[in-house]
Amino acid sequence: MTILSPIVRELDLFWGFSWRDWSASIIAGSIFAVGAMPGLSIPSIITNYLFLVSWLIPYVYFFNLSNQIIGVDEDRINKPDRPIPSGKVTVSGAIRRWVVALSTFIGISLYEPSLLPETICWVLTVAFLCLTSAGSHWFGKICAAMTTGGWALLSGSWKAIAPATPKSNAYVCAVALWAGLTAHIQDLRDIRGDTAVGRKTLPVVFGDRGSRLIITNLFLPAAYWVIWMAGIVRLAPFTLAMTHITLAYRVMQTGDSRYDHKTYMYYTYLFCLILACTSAEGLDVKVLG
Template structure:
């Protein structure tokens, strides 16, 4: 029992920061799948095993290669705090990867190999290549592919997605890949220390805010318009983008920018 408690605690400590971008959207998507397929409500829980492996595999991968960075930015994490060794994390990484592939192969609504392979490839891109630390590779590429894999995969754990759902997930993935530049405004100091080439570091803080507010966010709005999502809630979605642009332009500190980022995630989840 103590071993189980410890493993659950480690899972929580490795992953809790990403729950707002995985488990919460997962619950929303799974609930929608149950409703559209007219399934009993308990089927919502079927997304949990695959998504748990999804986030555990990624966080272990990311934190194993990022121990030195976490000593600066997030010293409370299991590896820099000394609660687990790198070797111990690597063993759990192998188990998480095997479980991730296993849940993909034995899903009852058609295998999730494409979505799983996409996420494994995306994780390798982020953690093992220099392009994973560049603003375009990290945000415009990896966030798009990762979001598509997550949303499409979650739906398939519950029901077979129709073409309209698949198109919706594709549009949301492109939207996030365009709008997500906001996240790099939160930790310019830490990203500078680890030599990450985020947009604020490459072109400057004020210039990046100008570019995000007047180019990236309007472009992300166009993506939703072309994809037919704006028409679902035109006033709400339009007001949210104006608010994001305003907060991005006027942000001056990390806490404020983090709240702006969370507003952006809320827009994506609501979509």
């Protein structure tokens, strides 16, 4: 056993708990933060971005630990490779890491009080998801919690780099609402586990086919309208239109959980693309399409 072994183990556990959510958290927040960088010196950009990463890591780790500590039975069905059901770590070991992650997350916001609203918002959102019955219902779990969580992620990512502006606030609210309308896509792959633990997700309540029709014909058009009204679609109208149409097509294809997981990952890439369009505007770079 080497001195680095404990560090390697913790990195491996962090990856195991969180890798599925990187594109919707650490990567997404980093992309959006690029739009706040123009006008800053190179040393300031590097320092502020490293600070942002130090906030984003406990942001996602605290959530993953909270969710997976209480969701072991579901993970044994839907995601048996995760650290707890696979035996890499015990529940008590995960709880110890949860304490460290939450303490670090709150400590960073106390060090930089401008991030306190976003930090409190995310802690309360996670508590709502994990401790209340409403957090297991499709409206609370996605429409409410993904909107507030998206706001916390994007607002905090911008403010870690530079002070918020009216335009950045508008983009944050619009993209957060977009996420709250469309993130039901993640539940298409988890029907078996959600049914087993009593969650009332959109596919469980309305059925697989019914939920796909609702997402495609109601939530996706509404989400697209939101970012259109916020002025985001104009940044790359053809590209954003075609990627949304492609997402709608994938949602309507009834496949297995692996296919639905790939659709969810495509959805997170579209989330990142929307944020990249806003950042490109800040950099005065034209987006193809």
